[in-house]
Amino acid sequence: MAKVLYITAHPHNETHSYSMAVGKEFIETYKQENKDDEVVKIDLYKEDIPQIDADVFSGWGRLQTGEGFDELSSEEKAKVGRLSELCEQFISADKYVFVTPMWNFSFPPVMKAYIDSVAVAGKAFRYTEHGPVGLLTDKKALHIQARGGIYSEGPAAQLEMGHRYLDAVMQFFGVPSFEGLFIEGHAAMPDKADEIKQNAIARAKDLAHTF
Secondary structure, eight states: OOEEEEEEOOSSOTTTOHHHHHHHHHHHHHHHHOTTSEEEEEETTTSOOOOOOHHHHHHHHHHHTTOOGGGSOHHHHHHHHHHHHHHHHHHHOSEEEEEEEOBTTBOOHHHHHHHHHHOOBTTTEEEETTEEEESOTTOEEEEEEEESSOOSSSGGGGTOOHHHHHHHHHHHHTOSEEEEEEEEOTTTOGGGHHHHHHHHHHHHHHHHTTO
16 A cells, blocks of 8 residues: 655646646546555644744754754744644655645745755765765655646757756655646637647546556
């Protein structure tokens, strides 16, 4: 049995979001094909995702100098403790599905805050004398991303930074398999928007059989 984290970063649901609509079809098909797997849904807009701030740095620093967790301030405990929970949940999973829109060439900022919470040395990677080494070498990941324009080819491809960032992070973590499923062009070609969406849903269902 595999544990799958279905991680969404969109303020809208599937009725208003192309990425969420395709993501829903993917994960529902996946669950039908893998009835014994555990799927954990993480809506980043509804979860407590602390940003790394002064309280976090202070709490981490105090722990590193030997102070106990109970000695931290209430703010430090809440934030450091929650970050630890998110990291442990992440590294305990076998598969990751990230669902995002492309905003300003990237993704909503809450996704960056989430990645910051799980990018922990000694957990997702470790430092060695030869440089960092990823520790999540038995995982696989998928990114479902909606793009209103066409960014898979041509000069615009260099502007897309959300998927490329996640790709770099997954490589850094040692994740050997990272795929992308893109819904693109629906804003640029509104007359073809439904066709684009339906084609992406079909691809998502096919991918769910092999993911």
